[in-house]
Amino acid sequence: MKNNFYIYFKYLFAFGLASISLSCSNTRFLKEGQMLYTGAEVRIDNDTLSKTEKKDLKTALEANLTPKPNSTFLGLRPKLYFYNIAKEPKKDKGFNYWLKYKMGEKPVLLSDVDRKFNKDIIENYSENKGYFNARATYDTVSKNKKAKVIYTLRPGAKYLISDVKFQKDSSLINQEIQKLAGKTLLRKGNPFDLDVIKSERERIDNGLKEKGFYYFSGDNIIVQADSTVSKNHKVELNVKLKDNTPDLATQQFSIDKVIVFPNYNIKDVRDGKYKIPMDKDSLSKYAVGDMYVIDPEHKFKPKIFDRALYFEQGDLYNRADHNLTLNRLINLGVFKFVKNEFIVSDSLQNKFDAYYLLTPRQFQSLRLEALGRTNSANYIGSEVNLNWTHRNIFRGAEQLKASIYGAFDVQMGGPKDANNIIRTGANVQLSFPRIVAPFRFNTSSAYVPRTNINLGFEFQNRTQLYTLKNFNASFGYIWKENARKEHDLKIFDATFVSPTNITPKYEEMMENNVYLRRVVEKQLIFGPTYSFTYTNTMLPKTNTIYYKGTLDLAGNLTGLVTGANVEKGKQKSIFGVPFSQYFKLENDFRFYHKFGENTSLATRLIAGFAYPYGNSNDIPFSKQFFVGGSNSIRAFRARTLGPGSYDPRNQNATFFFDQSGDVKLEMNAEYRANLYKFLNAAVFVDAGNIWLVNEDIERPGAKFSKEFMNEIAVGAGVGLRLDFSILVLRLDLAMPLRVPYYEKNDRWTFDKINFGDSNWRKDNLILNIAIGYPF
Template structure:
């Protein structure tokens, strides 16, 4: 080891090139080391930002860099600075060089060479889909992203979309569905707050502001106007731990044009009536995520816990209590008050490089109180579908032992609940290059916290284990790295809405019967793994 390499060095000058590219170097537009006499016009506090076109505000580098003039060099701050520059999301390549400026005094200059990504991008997405309720449709999305909106590495995203689903078969009074909307998000690479926030994480914290609107029209039933907005923060302690706090998360649902047909169908069905109620939901939400799945270990974990507190402080201040006829309103709309908790825990065990076991447990509960007797439909839990219990079609399972076959299929009404339990296990193996196979078992259900006369057996009780649905199946996955296409074929092994004592379905399996195959074999086509 050279003797000079064993000596401690301190930082002399910190010079940032935020528009670095190889072609400009070849053209001689700048060089390393820089001429010290030409640096003064680029000074900002204790750093120099070589940005003649003023594409970036110098302050973002002052926040991201952990080396200041006079600091003693150490490897931790070196890596921390590089990671923070990468996590800004506006640079494609990040590297640095150290050039000795005074070997006698053990000083060197730190150069940061940053190659920016394309500032703007436009993406168009089109898709086609069908579902088990004999609906077919299409969706079109147009997304625009600007990665340096106010020259401070702010990411601005805007999207507009339109979609339609229509009943196949040419029914005269088809209940077709049309959706259209827009949403925008501004992500600022710092904590915007009235207090000072200092982060020593290698990840830059972000402040996120979102606004959205969706128009939904079910032609024979109703029209809904959905307005959403949120303000919050996302920050990471390290690569494994992430926090997401929305200080305020608002949803306003305003119905319009509710038809007489829907009023007749929902008469005597409170759950259907609540779909077209005016809803105002606001309050903080918080989620914590821990994962070490990116590490090369035999056993890895993933956990995400979410807490949703709606209308809590407002309800306490106003003394709202719907059960005592003290329902409170804001702008003529009753606000929702509830507590919702959801936990998602996953465990992965690698047998070999080509085989592994993946398991997941989901447990959640939503409890209404004060100004609310029920949880808003959009905030309830659902079960069934390609990322849930795959032997049952999306949002058709539960609640409890309620039989969804008793519902008029023309209503196209999703089943929802206040309590959710789900357990999944999947053995995965590689067959050949990009072709993978899986064998899986799914179990779980949803329940209500209160009795619903229109859905007998839906309430959560001590008998809940007897109302667990079980499904199993096999799957093929085409893993092309940038895209994973998943095909899962599942069948029910235990059906909670069958008669007690007859809910296990092993004796009913009959692959040779076309009617049995039609009613029990469910093919799920999806993108990505279910968990």
Template sequence: MDKNYQTYFRYILTFGMASVALSCSNTRFLKEGQMLYTGAEVKIENDTLPKKEKKELQSALEANLTPKPNSSFLGLRPKLYFYNIAKEPKKEKGFNYWLKYKIGEKPVLLGDVDREFNKDIIVNYSENKGYFNAQATYDTISKNKKAKVIYTVKPGARYLISEVKFQKDSSLVNQEMRNTSDRTLLKKGNPFDLDVIKSERERIDNRLKERGFYYFHPDNIIVQADSTVSKNHKVELSVKLKDNTPEVSTEQFSIDKVIVFPNYNLQDVKKGKYNVPMDADSLEKYKHNDIYVIDPEHKFKPKIFDRALYFKTGDLYNRTNHNLTLNRLISLGVFKFVKNEFIVSDSLQHRFDAYYLLTPRQLQSLRLETLGRTNSANYAGSEVNLNWTHRNFFRGAEQFKASVYGAFDFQIGGPENAKNIFRTGANAQLSIPRIVAPFRFNSSSAFVPRTNISLGYEFQNRTEYYSLNTFTGSFGYVWKENARKEHDLKILDITYVSPANVTPLYEEKAAKSDAIKRVVERQLIFGPIYSYTYTNTMLPKANTFYYKGTLDLAGNLTGLLTGANVKKDKEKSIFGVPFSQFAKIENDFRFYHKFNEKTSLATRAIAGIAYPYGNSEHIPFSRQFFSGGSNSVRAFRARTLGPGSFDPRTIQEGYYFDQSGDIKLELNAEYRANLYKFLNVAVFADAGNVWLVNEDTDRPGAKFSKDFLSEIAVGAGVGLRLDFSILILRLDLAMPLRVPYYEKGDRWAFDRINFGDSSWRKDNLILNIAIGYPF
């Protein structure tokens, strides 16, 4: 037998023996007469049910049975084993308590199972699904101190809906109920299902809420089932209003007055500052259009409520406008609490006043932030940020943010002639809660659209090499269709980079590399950027996903007007600065699968390309793709991977240069599990790289080619996540499994793994420390 096969056989045999031993060892902790409950099985006895329907009923019944047996993995029950071997702790803390009650799991015994109760659950559930003649029995099978329960169900034939009737009379509420019947969930020929009936009551309630019936409730509806009027297992349903329905639930309400308190404070209410409801005479001086804004200090411009409030005097109440108004008030970002009350003002005319009680957030804040960091170029540093925020800058809920910062990075090892880096800068952003444009933009979304304007400046000094002045500015819009879809359009995004104090030492290095030379070239990048985001990760579903697509177009119209698209003999300039011209697209897709409350699988795929043309032969460094680091392929240090099969170890000594590319492909997968409260673990694998569109003689192997699959880097590792609610501290330890700059055919690194070698560990075990999840 081959040596490798012998090794695998021993592993399998050892695992098998350990499984048997661990499985048997749990029963030895049982007391005399106790039986370990291993679960239940439901058998359906009905030859007329379709196979699919029978399987669905079986799965649903088994899911409703209690209790659940101890959790198992590959037939083993490790949590139960930890509970059994741990000593009973004297206090509710310490290692024994943690092992027994947090990691371990108390045994589920046959004595814990109420078989009669489960039988009743089976019968009741079956009847609720239309099996009106269901019968059930049970039997217990035991062996070697283990027991399981077999439930046998005879459901009989399933009853189908023969007819659905809505109550007919002259009352307004019944007329509105009948008007909803064309969208009823109760369909002729469908099986009787109590869950569908409940959903139908909620559907009718939602529809009536849209028609002014503010006080209506699903419990006001009764759906009567009559199986005697038809034969052949048919049932007739009658949708009716209950006889004891309160009169107010049957009345249709409209809006009288809309009153806003934008400075509402509970403490002021207790002092008698506010009088709710207010009399009409005291309201008149606060009237703005159809809205009364009680703001004696004039902190807010009344027109912001014109755009946020959907109710006007005389409008029929509807739930959609109710929710839209509350959501838009919240999304303004200036109110901490939003409370809504409807108070009847005219019971005969069925009218009520709508009160909006808004508690503002702190309008101004000043925050000082400091942080420390290290990077893979043997640098350590610190950064200080001073941020000022005003949430009502022009009294129209405009958010203004300004910050100044300073940072430095200095050498802590590595090449002796590496140089320190200093950065300082400032930026400002104004976010206006509406679309500022020469056209009209109407949005029925619950989210307020915004116009964003930003300006920034940064001075970077790399000692003994060069200095860079970077100016940035943008103007654009952000709006949401709904909670899942968001659009971000920057009409104009400008970046201007101007070098200064380029030293002869750096010029000497740049003469040997075009890539290094481009770092200190003057750059002018401008054009629109559009991104679209779709996500349903906020929903309580087992499978959710996230997608973000970004399109970056630079210098396209200008290139057309200046002739840069066709005349390539000379770069075109604006004010003496050549402008960049390229198209860039990036796609980020993430899929999340939730196994249970404590375990999940997260995956991500990134694909992007940036193509220079017209006035540019290369993509500006700041717009290129990078790979490696704590949020990318974690087995490689930040920005050191690629491009292609280029070997970064060949870079001239003493100069650290981020490796960038025009094309990016990346795949990530991460299995996540919760161990204890804030402590989470992960096992992950990453694969990816970046490439150039064009050849680069200074970086052989960097161009994208048909052999790109052989240049994909692969890494894997384990991680800890410390979830402290306000932040998640992440520690990932990764190692490379496939290195693209090794010789072709010898890039897999399994045979090089040597945990006992300190030099191997130093070069191959990469620790990433970060805040938040990588994706």
């Protein structure tokens, strides 16, 4: 350990010297008289503001100053250094061009800083936040060819709102504005804030759009501020319509006709060959209620538009139904472009026609996918998928998807007697853009609910051991309440696994091993499953979350009706196959925190529990939990970890990678940083394990007990991610820090770390190559 410490100290000392050298070296490239700009600082001279107010104001002001200094990493400016050392390229390509202008960053000089402009920004921003008498000065501090600018702000007292008045008159639009006044964002006693005033104008605009004022704009509202009517730094606000507001913006419009063109070709419009027919009486149409569907070729059933469109003749225009309709048309999945226009049909009655111009996608598509892969279990392989899709199979935007695939995985390295895996299969899915049920299901969501029917078959051959035939079928619904909440209910989800061609070699292996025998048992699993997903990760927030909870209830009703009880010798079968009965719950919770534009922290907690009862002693192997691998605890190879403190190195090498459990606990934390455009780096820590509910004599230490915290595995590592938008290639290098199957008092491995030992590196450094982020 002393030798290791000495080596690490030398590396750290060398890194420190290199950092100082690199930090100083950038200034030697400057010309005479040039100063490297290192940033700006805002100081606030005011005794009446609290520390929090000063901090918030300071942060906001510094964020608005320009230009930004050269980017830093650990106090250094590597991008600037690359720019400085690279020669000026003769062409806009080649290594020098890439190093100087792609990897590098042009120096930001003091001469690039318009200090008076920044001073004006500080004063204007402060006034917009209620500091009407704000004054700022600036000073420049320089040393060793580096310079920073210090701005000092004397904001004075903050003005508060003394009263808010909504000017009244007898017009229809003013009556609607008065109805909105009760929920104003402008509150007496609050600070004057221009951003809040802008939000108030948007709120009024949105409210009027819901009441038929289609042509109204938030710019038609003015908020007058008067600081002369009150004393003690108070301001009175008066909300009113601008005098020059167009008459059309004050009119309330309703829907006359709703006209749908489901075969609209946007190219024809560009060429001037196609125009919207204005004479509705001459339309070649078939109607659904008050809706006109212009579809001479009858490619679509009119009912799909009746379900998707929310406007009817006579309805007052409102933006909610407008956006809802557009979103539902897009979510049908059969239209490439969705365009909407409102054209005045009766100016005296304030009516307009709603036109929906829909450009369909190609109804049928055929796609061939081929991929190569590798995983942390030393398998390399390939997969080929042939996918066919019909997006309008029954003329009601129903989607039929069919696919066939073939795959093989060959183990390179690792155990000498490892076996290869060959898989072939097919899958068919029919999806209806509605809830197909004997009951009525109404939703005002912008997302179209779907009924899905799935049928699948897979043939799996583990060479020299056995083959499995897997049949599955499901019927269920998927619907979203909104962009954040999604429900997935499978009323019926069935799987039948049938083994064939079990080799004598495998029979001999499983003769005295219950665990191996269970892998090739016939399995019949059926019952409902439900999952709920909540996420707000699509929002531009500092803190976002993702949660998915899944409940699987297999054979529960059947077990109850038949009185199945395997412990009392009353195991029941269907077609000669005992059906599985269990309860399974899994929770996946993720939390994301953004430190800045280019850095973030991602964390995940997975907790799962499966309990067999009634007709089953064990959870089916395919429904159990697994840990390890590129998307789990990356310091351990896929499916090698657990259960509990069981040591998988003592078992047959062929099944070294197939550990499973009934209880799962996993925790992950990953710090992510952008290094350069598409290149990202990460530092991560993973922890967790799996356990069994019941004792397994073949795997001592596998049962879940009060000692479970002492059986947690821990791994850590670093990673690189090449994010090309459409594809993220991930490389993670991890090593174990705590191994649960070591002796109880010797599970932490810090004292065993030895990067200089090739054998240690071979056994402990795990490289994971994967597509996409782990979570």
